[in-house]
Amino acid sequence: MSASHLTTIGFDADDTLWQNEQFFRMTERRFAGLLAEHGDHQHISARLLEAERRNLAVYGFGIKGFTLSMIETAIEVTAGRVPASVIAEILAAGRDMLSHPIDPLPHARETVERLAGSYRLVLITKGDLFDQERKLAQSGLGDLFDAVEIVSDKSAATYARIFSRHGDGPKKSMMVGNSLKSDVVPVIEAGGWGIHVPHELTWAVEHAEPPVAAPRFRQITDLGELPALIESIAKTG
Structure with a gap:
């Protein structure tokens, strides 16, 4: 896969970009x-x-x-x-x-800023509409995203729709998040890349087995590793 084949990157918000x-x-x-x-x-x-x-x-x-x-x-x-x-x-x-402060996770800002010029970035998050909008505004990251989608749930159909609307379809897209169940497994089912960034606290409802056999599954320690991973994927496919 050449670098041009990956055009769109989706980011989860809670416990991926900031503490929740x-x-x-x-x-x-x-x-x-x-x-x-x-x-x-x-x-x-x-x-x-x-x-x-x-x-x-x-x-x-x-x-x-x-x-x-x-x-x-x-x-x-x-x-x-x-x-x-x-x-x-x-x-x-x-x-x-509903009034807790926004505490960005390590490397969140610099990673989003670094990728913003090269890829279409989409924030894809679940939760209360007003609360998610508040957190995004307070994070100062809002202007770096080309689109924001606040959804009721995350499924393969959700990702296929979002990445077709804001990108070139799921096959040319990547989703980055802390939840295997919501951010990784369904986007891989839709044909995209699923990048897992584990968080020390994960709600029991979001637990799932890592899809280790899936060719488009990757796991990184923190967001600081994401740019290098993307470069590696671009070189090796």
Whole structure:
């Protein structure tokens, strides 16, 4: 594959360009503390994860759905006796999450800046529309992207549509992200390159087996390794 054959690069946002999951974990600990008399942290967290899995199809990904799942879990574990003061604390925790600061991950800015002049860059992210727009604006990276897609889910069909709309189709495109399930496996299924950048914190729902047998799968330690990887792919195919 020559360098000209790769024309478009997609980037995930949360936990790829900036920190995100750490705020969910912090809020989860706060939530478990509110319900400590009804179970230990592990029990409360497991019940919350069950609620989140159930609610994904209804509320989608993001902080609002997470907050509603916390409220639902609080009602369930207290058999409907959760005090209004606890509900208020949960709502306050959700609002706090919606104002958390943007903490870019190492090499994020310099890597995006370096690639911006040579490839069409597309930010492809899941989550609450307002929250994702806020984070992108505060990151200062928005002007470096040729397009931004905030989607309800990431599937092979999603990538085929986005890379056909903003690029030359998935076969000439690459997706970079921390989630094997959302950022890597489906784009490879669509015919593109899937580049995994592991993050120390990954939500259980996003876990998947690495597609190590797929010719278009690669893994790097951090975003600083991405430009060299792209050059290597261009030379070797």
